[in-house]
Amino acid sequence: MPTREHSAGHDVTPALVVDGVSHAFGDKTVLDNVSLTVPHASFSVLLGLNGAGKSTLFSLVTRLYDNVSGDIRIQGHDVRRSPSLALQQLGVVFQSRTLDSDLTLSQNLLYHAALHGIPPREARRRAIEALETVQLTERGGDRVRNLSGGQARRVEIARSLLHRPNLLLLDEPTVGLDIGSRESVLEIVRSLVTQRGLGVLWATHLIDEISSSDNIVLLHKGRILYTGSVAGMLEAAEVSDLRSAFRRLTGTDEEMAAA
């Protein structure tokens, strides 16, 4: 049990550290010396337009392929050197739908638990727990194809929690959801941050998903333009609202999503 007292959390290993990572496909540089930190109990927004390099960064953190320069550490474990330990601490919700629509919610969750080596009995217990967390307790026996988009997303969140990770990555999780579903997904994830102390990295291009207490990581054309608090970002851009701050810092005028 964690009993030792500590101050502002400086002695705590952050959930995610990305340090000086660059990545290129052929001649095309997609990430240029990217560094960011996601502390525990923080909701960090990775803000960027499509093509900013968010997906590549996610591919590197989830180790679809290795970073060739810099370091990525999840809960202190280097993704390249000790991938198994790092991936055990990582929960992911991908942008595209990744549930088996022919199978039931429970079957999907049990499959995922198996991927993390969780024995069946324990897995069933955790699956029920996870469905409670996302308020779908009654639906365990339903086929995924009978769920709405927002419900399916919530199942994916439940799934990402089964192995009890310290870091949760979500890649544009609200794309294609109606307003009500978007809000409920955001609310669930925010409560994971406040109640369980998870470090969350939430990639989006939608400014209205940001709340004033969030950490912002502004990624534009493969480079980090700003990291820090919302207030700090407004100050840096010398404007009063985030939308203008985004435009000012990235030098884009019209492109920003209208949402």
Add this chain to the structure above:
Amino acid sequence: MSVDSLGTARPSAAPVEATQRLGLGAYIVCFRGIVWREVLRFLHQRERFLSALVRPLVWLFIFAAGFRQVLGISIIPPYESYVLYEVFVTPGLVGMIQLFNAMQSSLSMVYDRETGAMRTLLVSPFPRSYLLISKLVGGVAVSLLQVYVFLGIAYFWEIEPPLIGYVTVLPALILAGLMLGSLALFMSSVIRQLENFAGVMNFVIFPMFFASSALYPLWRVKESSPLLYEICRINPFTHAVELIRFALYGQIDWSSLAVVVGCTIVFLGAAIFAYNPSKGLIARRGGPGG
């Protein structure tokens, strides 16, 4: 998840679950989970089950019945007497079931990779090669289901190999399934787009199937075209079919066995290399979605 005293616990505000090395038990759980998912998915997709079964049965009931007057089969091993064309073609159709199943699971992998299900698999903390091999075995398990149901129906069509053949054919089916599955797995890592896959079906499945001993004995092919004969002989699918044919009659075709094992090792090695996060093709191409 019982042992947590590996020195990884650290004081923290967050609910840090002790990270641990994955034990043998966890490996087994993971393997079972992946194989079970493949089987479940197959059983839930009725149309896939049906079409997997109807395809070889159409060949058996219609094509073979019409063809048997055209093609007489002489006595060649492993058969001890003249056999009907239906009997001859059955191992070839079994091979076809496995070929289609492997390519279909490869198709699902291309699709999976695009939708992200493959990525869900690949963020598992187990070694990537282990995950891929587990997935491969899942595909083989599905093909075994299909083959035995097919053989069961064929039995009532007077294709009656010795009963012991149903047992001895099992290792041959597993080997053939592994070979075709690892070929498909490798292909899935090379192909990026679904529409390209349709082309591969034409350029891989049909040539492999027709330029083999599945439909006609090779000595017949030799009579008409020595070149085609040589092509058939180097086609790994020919050896898969022959391995199955002999095994179904309780015999071992050693040269086919060697070819199938060798090809499996080569294809599987290529697939694991292609999916390797630092060296593989995925890393070079940027993977799904850029």
